[in-house]
Amino acid sequence: xxxxxxxxxxxxxxxxxxxxxxxxxxxxxxxxxxxxxxxxxxxxxxxxxxxxxxxxxxxxxxxxxxxxxxxxxxxxxxxxxxxxxxxxxxxxxxxxxxxxxxxxxxxxxxxxxxxxxxxxxxxxxxxxxxxxxxxxxxxxxxxxxxxxxxxxxxxxxxxxxxxxxxxxxxxx
Amino acid sequence: xxxxxxxxxxxxxxxxxxxxxxxxxxxxxxxxxxxxxxxxxxxxxxxxxxxxxxxxxxxxxxxxxxxxxxxxxxxxxxxxxxxxxxxxxxxxxxxxxxxxxxxxxxxxxxxxxxxxxxxxxxxxxxxxxxxxxxxxxxxxxxxxxxxxxxxxxxxxxxxxxxxxxxxxxxxxxxxxxxxxxxxxxxxxxxxxxxxxxxxxxxxxxxxxxxxxxxxxxxxxxxxxxxxxxxxxxxxxxxxxxxxxxxxxxxxxxxxxxxxxxxxxxxxxxxxxxxxxxxxxxxxxxxxxxxxxxxxxxxxxxxxxxxxxxxxxxxxxxxxxxxxxxxxxxxxxxxxxxxxxxxxxxxxxxxxxxxxxxxxxxxxxxxxxxxxxxxxxxxxxxxxxxxxxxxxxxxxxxxxxxxxxxxxxxxxxxxxxxxxxxxxxxxxxxxxxxxx
Ligand SMILES: Cc1cc2nc3c(=O)[nH]c(=O)nc-3n(C[C@H](O)[C@H](O)[C@H](O)COP(=O)(O)O)c2cc1C
Ligand code: SF4
Ligand code: FES
Numbered sequence: 054x055x056x057x058x059x060x061x062x063x064x065x066x067x068x069x070x071x072x073x074x075x076x077x078x079x080x081x082x083x084x085x086x087x088x089x090x091x092x093x094x095x096x097x098x099x100x101x102x103x104x105x106x107x108x109x110x111x112x113x114x115x116x117x118x119x120x121x122x123x124x125x126x127x128x129x130x131x132x133x134x135x136x137x138x139x140x141x142x143x144x145x146x147x148x149x150x151x152x153x154x155x156x157x158x159x160x161x162x163x164x165x166x167x168x169x170x171x172x173x174x175x176x177x178x179x180x181x182x183x184x185x186x187x188x189x190x191x192x193x194x195x196x197x198x199x200x201x202x203x204x205x206x207x208x209x210x211x212x213x214x215x216x217x218x219x220x221x222x223x224x225x
Numbered sequence: 226x227x228x229x230x231x232x233x234x235x236x237x238x239x240x241x242x243x244x245x246x247x248x249x250x251x252x253x254x255x256x257x258x259x260x261x262x263x264x265x266x267x268x269x270x271x272x273x274x275x276x277x278x279x280x281x282x283x284x285x286x287x288x289x290x291x292x293x294x295x296x297x298x299x300x301x302x303x304x305x306x307x308x309x310x311x312x313x314x315x316x317x318x319x320x321x322x323x324x325x326x327x328x329x330x331x332x333x334x335x336x337x338x339x340x341x342x343x344x345x346x347x348x349x350x351x352x353x354x355x356x357x358x359x360x361x362x363x364x365x366x367x368x369x370x371x372x373x374x375x376x377x378x379x380x381x382x383x384x385x386x387x388x389x390x391x392x393x394x395x396x397x398x399x400x401x402x403x404x405x406x407x408x409x410x411x412x413x414x415x416x417x418x419x420x421x422x423x424x425x426x427x428x429x430x431x432x433x434x435x436x437x438x439x440x441x442x443x444x445x446x447x448x449x450x451x452x453x454x455x456x457x458x459x460x461x462x463x464x465x466x467x468x469x470x471x472x473x474x475x476x477x478x479x480x481x482x483x484x485x486x487x488x489x490x491x492x493x494x495x496x497x498x499x500x501x502x503x504x505x506x507x508x509x510x511x512x513x514x515x516x517x518x519x520x521x522x523x524x525x526x527x528x529x530x531x532x533x534x535x536x537x538x539x540x541x542x543x544x545x546x547x548x549x550x551x552x553x554x555x556x557x558x559x560x561x562x563x564x565x566x567x568x569x570x571x572x573x574x575x576x577x578x579x580x581x582x583x584x585x586x587x588x589x590x591x592x593x594x595x596x597x598x599x600x601x602x603x604x605x606x607x608x609x610x611x612x613x614x615x616x617x618x619x620x621x622x623x624x625x626x627x628x629x630x631x632x633x634x635x636x637x638x639x640x641x642x643x644x645x646x647x648x649x650x651x652x653x654x655x656x657x658x659x660x
Binding site: 092191 | 317318321326359360362396397398399400402415417419477479480568569575578
């Protein structure tokens with residue numbers, strides 16, 4: 054389907070399918086967990102992001118094909134959820150909570166420190182060395198431990214501007 | 226216990242008794258603490274008997290709405306002609322709330338046991354636990370615990386040799402507050418955008434995959450094994466005078482207190498005791514100003530209202546707000562109420578699923594009017610405009626996200642009007658550049 058509809062054909066580069074080998078096996082296992090193939094969409098997108106770091110147009114086409122959906126439909130779902138990246142991001146992806154409970158405890162200062170120390174300069178931008186991308190997110194469900202940040206899959210709590218350099222050192 | 230702080234004598238740890246104890250995370254550790262006795266007992270009971278016990282306990286949903294759990298279960302069809310489903314709501318994204326994650330991190334088997342009992346009681350052979358995508362550690366802990374429970378015969382085709390089947394599947398969210406709303410959650414599991422559905426049909430009639438479904442919060446389900454073990458009478462007795470609110474409740478306290486964290490109290494405990502005894506009162510040199518008692522979606526209380534309130538469903542209503550998810554956001558005299566209500570409006574604008582015009586436009590407009598006021602360009606007419614918008618956003622949409630945005634706005638204007646006036650009159654330095 055992807056070839057015919059034009060998805061995945063915009064670039065002349067080779068596209069290596071995600072769902073081959075072990076990721077394919079993981080997908081097959083998912084099929085047994087839900088009564089419809091469509092229900093495997095969120096888990097399948099997680100697999101793509103784990104394998105490739107982000108979800109490209111071509112990957113959207115591939116997911117649509119393996120689940121029997123249209124690329125437009127899959128894209129509509131991908132863009133609904135904030136955790137799926139539709140663009141490449143830095144090697145380490147940092148999410149900072151700035152919602153009210155964290156905000157009153159100084160979350161905006163943590164954001165400033167992160168933008169400065171990583172060299173990202175602004176939210177959503179990747180640092181020139183490709184190491185970091187920083188974004189603001191809404192409540193991370195850890196409001197008693199303000200300010201929490203999520204670096205890749207690591208939850209770090211009680212972050213203050215002073216602690217930022219030490220935390221970043223752990224992520225090269 | 227007041228994780229991460231030691232237990233306070235005024236707490237009553239039931240759900241939180243083993244928070245912080247790594248042994249309790251394991252199957253064997255959990256069994257040592259009496260775990261899985263309730264599930265063994267449940268599979269020997271009839272579905273109706275379990276539902277009756279839960280009804281008699283007075284347990285009400287801990288996800289925000291406070292609906293009686295036993296009654297909700299009794300809406301499920303008696304005969305499971307079609308597949309039934311239980312969905313456990315572990316999306317915990319309500320600002321101020323961080324209790325479900327501790328249940329999953331420290332006592333995963335309590336939740337699995339509660340889910341298994343709930344599933345059996347409603348005639349479901351399958352339970353999906355929807356965990357928000359950001360909860361990476363709770364996910365790992367839960368995932369290991371489910372594997373252990375399967376290996377030890379607590380889950381699967383033949384639960385503890387009873388011939389009853391209960392399967393448990395973890396489903397990972399991907400960043401969307403609205404997926405905590407029950408019908409949005411069902412769509413999300415089905416591989417759709419997380420748009421809430423128009424009710425009716427109610428989930429018990431046509432829910433997940435169109436089948437009869439019950440959705441319960443993590444804390445609700447984790448309470449069920451204790452009820453079966455110790456009886457409805459014991460649970461009902463956990464209340465300080467108001468029989469409509471029973472049991473213990475985890476309170477997440479955040480913001481400007483000395484010891485933020487989770488505290489487990491008997492329903493009816495005075496809010497004063499939570500704020501001053503358990504949380505240690507305000508930070509040095511500061512005084513409390515306001516409390517949002519039920520996660521960010523409920524009316525803001527002045528500190529006077531909060532201090533006069535008893536902590537249970539009716540007690541908080543009597544002082545003008547709602548218990549909600551019991552995530553208490555405490556604000557002291559350093560807080561700029563206008564700025565923080567703006568930040569809440571921005572939250573709702575960001576999280577609106579955009580299906581309903583009142584919500585999509587209303588949350589965005591509200592945010593922009595706050596930005597105007599905060600940049601020193603506010604007008605007297607803005608009060609009226611905000612209140613009219615809020616009125617238009619209340620009780621008129623598919624789900625209550627829209628109402629949730631209006632609640633802090635209306636109560637904020639009512640109770641902290643002078644702070645708005647100061648910006649409008651130019652008596653206060655603008656908090657943001659003109660937009
Ligand atoms: C916008 C919105 C967000 C919600 N988020 C959550 C949530 O994160 N967790 C939760 O348990 N309930 C949440 N709820 C409530 C659920 O819709 C549902 O009432 C609850 O899960 C039922 O479980 P209970 O009866 O055990 O409380 C939310 C409701 C709305 C309207
Ligand atoms: S009220 Fe808002 S969040 Fe709820 S369904 Fe309507 S648009 Fe979506
Ligand atoms: S508001 Fe920051 S984690 Fe909840």
